[in-house]
Amino acid sequence: MSNNDCGYERMCWTLIVLAALALSVAPGCNVERRKSDAELGLNxxxxxxxxxxxxxxxxxxxxxxxxxxxxxxxxxxxxxxxxxxxxxxxxxxxxxxxxxxxxxxxxxxxxxxxxxxxxxxxxxxxxx
Ligand code: HEC
Structure with a gap:
């Protein structure tokens, strides 16, 4: 295995891990996001x-x-x-x-x- 292959492989894994993290965190953010008083229509x-x-x-x-x-x-x-x-x-x-x-x-x-x-x-x- 050349140095180059190793670099690509590592980059691929990094991307996969980042994508997985993004997917697992994003929906949680939406649920947790706090609505403003205006969005809730509060007087x-x-x-x-x-x-x-x-x-x-x-x-x-x-x-x-x-x-x-x-x-x-x-x-x-x-x-x-x-x-x-x-x-x-x-x-x-x-x-x-x-x-x-x-x-x-x-x-x-x-x-x-x-x-x-x-x-x-x-x-x-x-x-x-
Ligand atoms: C330290 C925690 C704590 C704080 C702070 C607190 N509560 Fe409670 N509350 C409880 C617990 C525990 C119960 C359940 C009491 C029981 O055993 O019936 C309860 C019960 C209630 C109930 C009755 C719910 C039911 O289904 O019977 C209401 C309404 C309520 N709280 C409103 C409030 C409001 C409004 C505030 C803020 C001013 C507040 N509580 C602050 C712990 C807390």
């Missing part, structure tokens, strides 16, 4: 609620998936009659109670969020 109150969500809820709850993190995913939470995990009615009263008082492993937010912030957050949760 200013809902966008303010999304900021609070990102800061206080996102580490435990997926907003656009039903997949669980530390807590259940919240996608479509107000579209069902009952909350998926607890089975409580999916209405503003119950959900704001859960946020203010916490529940089992979930911390309470009545000390960290104002009434106004909870209202903004609720407006955003209704868009999920």
């Amino acid at each position: 200013p109150q809902q966008a303010a609620g999304r900021k609070i969500y990102d800061h206080d809820c996102d580490r435990c709850h997926e907003p656009y998936s039903t997949k669980g993190k530390k807590g259940p995913g919240l996608k479509g939470m107000f579209r069902n009659k009952y909350l998926r995990l607890s089975g409580l009615p999916a209405n503003d009263e119950r959900v704001s109670d859960i946020i203010r008082l916490g529940r089992n492993e979930m911390p309470a937010f009545s000390q960290t969020l104002s009434q106004r912030q909870i209202e903004d957050l609720m407006a955003y949760l209704h868009t999920l």
Whole structure:
């Protein structure tokens, strides 16, 4: 085998590996890409609620998936009659109670969020 063959062979393998990497990473990027507030069609109150969500809820709850993190995913939470995990009615009263008082492993937010912030957050949760 000449030096030349070896060089071509190595280049081929490098290309194959790069192509495989590109294929395996590209679809994942699309799924993970974060949509802007405008793309989600959020009004200013809902966008303010999304900021609070990102800061206080996102580490435990997926907003656009039903997949669980530390807590259940919240996608479509107000579209069902009952909350998926607890089975409580999916209405503003119950959900704001859960946020203010916490529940089992979930911390309470009545000390960290104002009434106004909870209202903004609720407006955003209704868009999920
Ligand atoms: C430290 C992790 C953590 C954080 C932060 C957190 N949660 Fe939770 N949340 C949980 C867990 C765990 C549960 C399940 C409680 C139970 O056992 O019923 C839960 C339950 C819920 C439920 C009821 C879901 C159901 O199907 O019954 C809602 C709604 C909810 N959380 C909303 C929020 C919102 C909104 C925030 C941000 C203000 C938030 N959570 C912050 C962990 C968290």
